[in-house]
Amino acid sequence: MTLSKKATCNSHGQDSSYFLGWEEYEKNPYDQLHNPNGIIQMGLAENQLSFDLLESWLAANPDAASFKRDGQSIFRELALFQDYHGLPAFKNAMVKFMSEIRGNKVKFNPNKLVLTAGATSANETLIFCLANPGEAVLLPTPYYPGFDRDLKWRTGVEIVPIHCTSSNGFRITGPALEEAYQTAQKRNLKVKGVLVTNPSNPLGITLTRTELDLLVDFIDQKGIHLISDEIYSGTVFDSPSFVSIMEVLINRNYINTDVWDRVHIVYSLSKDLGLPGFRVGAIYSNDDMVVAAATKMSSFGLVSSQTQYLLSAMLSDDKFAPNYVVENQKRLKDRHAMLVRGLKAIGISCLKSNAGLFCWVDMRHLLTANTFQAEIDLWKKIVYEVGLNISPGSSCHCHEPGWFRVCFANMSEDTLNRAVQRMKAFVETARAGFSQNQTRSGSRRKAFTKWVFRLSFQDRDGRER
C-alpha cells in the first residue's frame, strides 16, 4: 500500500524554516488586545493596507457580488460557466489592469492570457509546458521559498541557482548567468529557461534595464525561455519605475521573433490587490502553443466564475482601478519608510528597495559567525525570544548568511512600531552583553557565549529543532 514518491519525499519544501516559522506563529499569534506577547507575523507577504478602498467599492457596487448585471440575476450563467477560456469581460479587465500598471507602455491581448488558480498554479503550469522531468530552470538567488514546491515538486524539474550577492546589491550579472548555465551542464541537466521575479521577492527591488537586457541577450543566445513573474508589479512605490520585460522586447524590436515567443509572464491579484483568498492567477504568453497547452491544463485549477465576475466589474471601473493603484503605492511607500527608519535607528540597514511588501534586512553584524548555522541560531532567537516571525535568507536560498526578509504590509502601524521596539530591545541587550564582555575578564566572555548558546537551543516548547 505504498504512496507515490511525490507523496513521501519532501520536495514540497514545507519542512523548511520558512514554513516552520509560520507554524510557530499559528501556535502563538500576536493580538493587540488578547495576546500582546504573541509572535508578530512578519513572514507573510500580504498587502492589507488598502482594504478600505476595496470595501467601499463593494458597498457602492453590490450587484457585482450578488450575481447581478444591470439589476438582473445572472446566477445561472455564472454557476454554469466552466469554459477554461475564462469570462471574456474578466480577461479584458485583467489585461487592461496589467497595462495600466505598466504605464500603458505595453498592450496585452486577452486571447493570450490564461487564467489559473493563483500564481502558484500559473508557475507550475508553465513549467509543465516548458520542461520535461529532469530538465532545469535557472533562478537568481535569493528567491521565494515556494518555488521549490511550485516549480519542482510534481513536475520533476530541477532549479539551478544564479548566485547574486550583496557585493553589487544582489543584481544579476552576465558571469553569474553563465556560471549557473555551466553548473547545470556539468550536472547533465538540460536548461530550458530562466525564471526571474520582477519586482523581486525577497529583495523588493525592480530589475534594472541593464539586467533585463542581459536576460534577453542570454535567452537569445542560449535558445531558452524566460519566465518573468511580475506578481508584485503593482507594488512599485518609488523610483525607478517598473520596467516590464515586454517593454524591453518591444523597444529592442524583438516583436514576432523567436525570442518574443519564448518570453512568458506570470501575474496574480494576490499581492497588488491583496486578494490571495480569491485565487486569481494568470499566464501571459506570446506563443500560441504555450497558450493552448496552458489553457487545457488550467482545467486543474480554474478561477471561480463568481470571482471572475466580481473582479471584472471592479477592474473595469475606470474610476476605481487606477486610483486604487496610486493610493496603494503611496501607503506602501509610507509603511516601508517607517520600517526602514525604525531599523536604521537601531543600527540595522536594509537593501535599498522600491517595491514589494517586505524589506531585505542586513543582520550580518548580529551573527556570532559568518555561517548559516549562526543565521538559523539568530533566527530562532528572533522567533522565540523576540517574538517576530521573519524569514531567514537561507530559506530563500541566499548565498550569504545574515540576511532576512521582513514584511511590513500585513499589519497596522501600531503593530509595526511594536515589532521595531522589540528588535530595539533585543539589539540593545545583545550589544550590552557584548560590550560588557570586551571590558571584563575571559570568564565573562565564556558566560556570554553560554548565554548565546542557551538561547539558541531553547525553544518555547522545549522541542529539538
Next chain:
Amino acid sequence: MLTNQEQLLSKIASNDGHGENSAFFDGWKAYDSDPYHPTQNPNGVIQMGLAENQLSMDLVEEWVRNNPQASICTPKGASQFKDIAIYQDYHGLPEFRNAVARFMEKVRGNRVRFDPDRIVMSGGATGAQETLAFCLADPGEALLVPTPYYPGNDRDLTWRTGIELIPVVCDSSNDFKFTRDALETAFNKAQESNTKVKGLLLNNPSNPLGTVLDREALSMAINFINDKNIHLICDEIYSATVFDEPGFISIAEILQESPQTNPELIHIIYSLSKDLGFPGFRVGILYSYNDAVVSCARKMSSFGLVSTQTQLLLASMLSDEEFLEKFLAESAARLCARRSMLCQGLAQMGVGSLKGSAGLYCWMDLRRLLKAATFEAEMELWRVIVNDVRINVSPGASFHCSEPGWFRVCFANMDDETMRVALGRISKLVMQSNKNSESRKPCRRRSKLEISLSFRRLDEIMMSPHSPMTSPLVRART
C-alpha cells in the same frame, strides 16, 4: 518528427494527452458553431453531450436572492470581505469544510460520518482526480478502471502524472457490471506487462451508465483491493443525482461494515458541479481515510484551492438544512421525471436504454441501427446523428466501451420543450433507419397486410397520447 517549436516545449505540452484532438470533439465543435435555439436557430445542433444539472437552478437562485450576506454584497457581508479575501490557508474556511462534511453525510442519509479535517479542496473533481493520482502512483504505474468510463479520466489521471489506465472490461451481457473475473483479468494483464497496479477507480453512480453499484459489487471491490493491497478511489460526484431505487450506497458505508478492510486504502472524490449544478464555482473535494494522503493532497491543493468568496457562499448554503431538504427532494423528482420523458420517448420508438436510477444522462442502445457491429459503424452513425439529425450525443467508443452501438444522451441541461424537439429528431432517424433496413432485407414474401400493419403501428405509436409528438406545442409550430 517534432518541429523546432515543439522541441522547445515539454513533451506533455506537445502530445495529445489532453485528449482534445479526438474525433469526438467534432460533436462539440458542431454544437459550438451552430447551437440550437428554439426561435433564433431552430435547426441548430441540440447539445445532449454535456452532463450538466440545470433542472433545479431556480431553487438555488431563490436561496441566493434570499441570503445576500452570503454573497458579501450587503454591508454585513462586505465587512467580512477583508477576512475572506486574505484567507489563503489551504485547510479551507472551517465553516466551509464543516458544511461540506455535513452535506455529504446528508446525501448518504446520515448513515456515515465524515471528518471535516479529512476534507481537502481541489480545482473541481478534475483537480481532485489528478491530485490523487499524483499522491498514489509514480509515472509508469497504473490504475484499473471499469469500462465504459468518463473520457476526462484519461486527461485527469494520466496526462501530467505519467500513469496508465488499464480497462476492466464490462459488457451488456450483465448490464455492464464489473465482475471479480474482469478485475482479476485486468490485474493479471498488468502484471504480465510488468506494470505495477496501484489502485482501482470506481465511479458510483456511474458516468456514463447512470446506474449505482449495489452492496455486492462494492463489497467485491473492497475485498479485491484489500487482497491485492491496492488503493480504492471512489468518484461519488453524482451521489445526489440518485432519483430512484436502487438507492445510493457509498463506499464509506461499506467501509464501516468491513472492519477487516484497511481504511488507508480508501479515498473518495466529490464535487458540487453535478449534484448542485455549479461547475463554474470549481468546488472539488478529496476525502481520504489515509493521513499521509490527506497531508500530501492538502499541500498539493495549493495548485487548485477554492476561492474563499465561493467557500463563504457555500458554507452558508450548505448549512441551511431546510433549503437542502427541499432542494435534494425536488432535484431528484425533476431528474426522475425528465429521465422518464427521455427513456419512455425512446422506448416508444423501439430504442432501448440501460435501466438506471441516477445521473444526468442515459445509456442509449442504438445497436440495431448500426450497419455492422463495428466501431466504424458506430462512428458513422454518430456522424449522422451530429450532422444530419443535429444532436450532439456521446458515442460509446469515447467512453472506451467494449461493444459498439451505445451512446450517452444527457437530459438535464435543457428544458422540456427542447427535449421534445430532440425526441422528434431521434424518431425521424429511427424511422429512416427502419425504412433503410427494410429495404436492405433480402426480398422475402411478406403479405401486404403485414407491411401495412407494421407502418400503421408506428403511426399509432407516434400519435398516441403519451407520445411527445402529440404535444400541442409541437403541433402548433408544425
